[in-house]
Amino acid sequence: MKRIQLPLQTLSLVAGFMVWVLLSPLLPFIKEDIHLTSGQLAWVTATPVILGSILRVPMGYYTNRFGARILFAVSFLFLIAPVYYLSRAHSFFDLIVSGLFLGIGGAVFSVGVTALPKYYSKEKHGLVNGIYGIGNIGTAVTSFSAPVLAKAIGWTTTVQLTIGVMAVFALLNFVLGDRREPKAAAPLRPQIRSVSRNSKLWLLSLFYFITFGSFVAFTVYLPNFLVGSFHLDKADAGFRTAGFIALCTLVRPIGGWLADRLNAFVVLMLVFAGLTVSGVILSFSPSLVMYTIGCLLVAFCAGIGNGAIFKLVPLYFAKQSGIANGVVAMFGGLGGFFPPLVLSFVQQMTGHVAIGFMALSEFALASLILTTWLYYQERLQVSKQILDSTTQGVLLTDPSGVIRQINPAFSALTGFSEEEAVGKTPGILKSGVQNKAFYDNMWRSIRETGSWQGEIWNKRKSGEVYLEWLTISSIKNDAGEVKYYAGMFSDMTNSRPGQTDLRALQSK
Secondary structure, three states: OHHHHHHHHHHHHHHHHHHHOOHHHHHHHHHHHOOOOHHHHHHHHHHHHHHHHHOHHHHHHHHHHHOHHHHHHHHHHHHHHHHHHHHOOOOHHHHHHHHHHHOHHHHOHHHHHHHHHHHOOHHHHHHHHHHHHHHHHHHHHHHHHHHHHHHHHOHHHHHHHHHHHHHHHHHHHHHHOOOOOOOOOOOHHHHHHHHHOOHHHHHHHHHHHHHHHHHHHHHHHHHHHHHHHHOOOHHHHHHHHHHHHHHHHHOHHHHHHHHHHOOHHHHHHHHHHHHHHHHHHHHOOOOHHHHHHHHHHHHHHHHHHHHHHHHHHHHHOOOOHHHHHHHHHHHHHHHHHHHHHHHHHHHHHHOOOHHHHHHHHHHHHHHHHHHHHHHHHHHHHHHHHHHHHOOOEEEEEOOOOOEEEEOHHHHHHHOOOHHHHOOOOHHHHEOOOOOHHHHHHHHHHHHHHOEEEEEEEEEOOOOOEEEEEEEEEEEEOOOOOEEEEEEEEEEOHHHOOOOOOHHHHHOO
8 A cells, every 4th residue: 555655646746737727728718708808818817826835834744643644535535526616717806816715725735745755765755756746747747738729629618627626536545545654743933933933945936936936937937938939839838838737747757856865955046046047038039949048958957956856854853844845835935926927017017028037147156156155054963963972172273273163072072161261272271281392393294294292181170180182183275274273182081901000101
């Protein structure tokens, strides 16, 4: 039963996304029967994204409580009503109401990204969520098939055909879904408070707002834009949109796979660099060829980014994966809600959409800067964790010999706390056992070779003299100038049998 959950839930996501974007590729046909202004078209296009985004948070939480089997089955049953209502639509109001509840099809994304990692090790989370993300291809299926079917049998009958798809997947999940999926019944509010205090949640949400938002926004905006701006046939516009979706979807597992094997932040740096360039291309693309190149670059980068981001979410929020997945996914959906409205408004005000695409470039550039910062912050955090966890005492001084940093082992070995040591010199540890010549020889070695190591008698805060093995290294910048001295030591007092003759050491 566990083995079929990945393909079952991936196909369920395909079905959900097929319904989620049902309105967009059919709008060129719908507006022939229902008069819609350009502003109304933008709202009808964007409305399914609202509920599809907001519901992702409770969807993730309740998946942890009741399991993917129940959430998928109930969602597909519930979708039957708005799909039927859409097929009977006669006004702008009907389209808005039905479109709002079609958003449930997009919200089911949170079900799989919360449930599937339970069956796999952390090393495979990126790839697994990437494979599940192939379910985005459902938008391509609709973008490709809906205009063709609508041209042949009418848009209302095309909409009604999806009712059977919803019924089939509700039944499949009820019968084949995992009844023994591990569940958690933790209260909702404490989980929300816990994850909301972690700044990484909001940064990952911003990143997904850009990557998945780009995917959704282009998916829902392209059909009408290609018809209106480049005067393409409705079916041709649908085919091109389907190509965009297919590329973005198929590279998503590659993004997860790369994040599993490389540093996910490095992958995201490349993603946002590519989106920055693509935004510039789209802003200054007078021809269909250049516009196509820009869109395909967006598709490739967004797909890679979508896969990489959901490698990081369960990594940082293992205990609150349902809520965290839901919040990040919600922002991704909202990222697809605003751009169509902004692009429509910009086009009405200026006559073209260059400013809107340039905004994508600027947001991507800001995200590139943030991911670079996170990458180096993570490296520093790892270094600090290593420093804090080592059993050897470590101190860092500036070139003048003032202590700038110590680790917990330093305090444990010497008795000096961080407040007592930082800002002082290593002279606080001097025991008086070694003479001036000893220290002169030590520093001569450091100046000539860059390091020194050996035995030395030092004194704890308590006044106890102890023997330690000390290594001192100079840390230089690219110009060869000493910026810091690092000392690492361990207690050797109990490592020798019998008594150590301090007087013999004094004579050195």
